[in-house]
Amino acid sequence: MSHVVLAYPGNERLADALSAHLGSEIAPLEFRHFPDGEIYLRVKSRVAGKVAIVACGLDRPNDKVVGLYLLASTLRDLGVKRILLAVPYLGYMRQDQSFHEGEGVSARYFSRFLSSFVDGMVTVDPHLHRIHDLGQIYTVPSQVVAAAPAMSAWIAGHVEAPVLIGPDSESEQWVSQVAAGAKCPFVVLEKQRRGDHEVEVSLPDIDKLQGKTPVLVDDIISTARTMIAATEHVVRGGLSRPLCVGVHAIFAGSAYEDLLGSGAAQVITCNTIPHPTNSIDVYPGLAEGVRALL
Structure with a gap:
């Protein structure tokens, strides 16, 4: 099979849905923390030469981005062909310009960071305001799924x-x-x-x-x-x-x-973000967005 799905911890339902819609295998991932909080991870499947589809929502992004970067880097070392990020909620879109002296534009900085280690991304209704298109700040192909x-x-x-x-x-x-x-x-x-x-x-x-x-x-x-x-x-x-x-x-x-x-x-x-109120399923749209990038 030419593509596999990996679930960043907490995104197992999304990974299962992507696997079902795309006919992809799920590559098991061992993920835990050392006593000092550092992350240990291991990809427990052969992924060389395949497209890796990583399921990871970026709500509360500060808790996830280091692990996501380590996972992507591990996948590169294991020889994946490309890394596609299925990110139902894309964080760091709020601060899209500098409003006061001394402020940074975190939307631009975060986009550079993500673009440095993934090859494409699919998200649902990002918070676009003064930035009108993800292509203005992200340098990798992207698909936006409308909810x-x-x-x-x-x-x-x-x-x-x-x-x-x-x-x-x-x-x-x-x-x-x-x-x-x-x-x-x-x-x-x-x-x-x-x-x-x-x-x-x-x-x-x-x-x-x-x-x-x-x-x-x-x-x-x-x-x-x-x-x-x-x-x-x-x-x-x-x-x-x-x-x-x-x-x-x-x-x-x-x-x-x-x-x-x-x-x-x-x-x-x-x-897009796990919560008891979730009743509207956008995973099929995310899967089709990923398919368009395969």
Whole structure:
């Protein structure tokens, strides 16, 4: 077989899905820590001459990048043909420019680092803002998988009379795609952020949404401040408790519990970051993205 899949610890479900979709064998990996925290790893399969597909989400990236680099370096020494990274969530995309004197642009630095030891990568809906395309900072081929089709299908199949609500004006193009796929209307909140943890929102024409099921949609749920503010606004407006749907389930600190406590009827996410809310499967799309790079 010309390609094998390796699961970075914690990514076994993704590796199994890639193996099933691509017809690839899984190369067993022994991974443990020495008493001082240093990493020991061993690839327990012959991989010389093959394409190595490494499954590794990069949420909480600081805990993973050293091990990922050591794994890639080991694979090189073992003679793999290429290394492809299946990374459902791509970290270090937030700081995409220097906002204050003395700041660095970590998105660019991290892209150089990853590009130095992989030959291609596939990810789901990276946080693109001032950087409009991964090719602007990554020097290896990349495939971006859109979560919108899977989200649309889930909403259409599970929600009665949905109306999608986007968190801010920047989300309009993305939310409109999900709404089009689900064949339902959408509106966009007007948002004003007052710091890292404070957000004020308003929903225009809230009376027009009566009788529908509000579905709040966002790409990344981190502190959940935006979703919490939107949920509280929707409930105050007399609408039914909203369903909150996100792509990437970061849920920093008590964000998940806080979101449920704000009045959300249910929280649903894609399986880019393992979490109990994962109900929308984007692994088939990731597998097809990998296939395009093989």
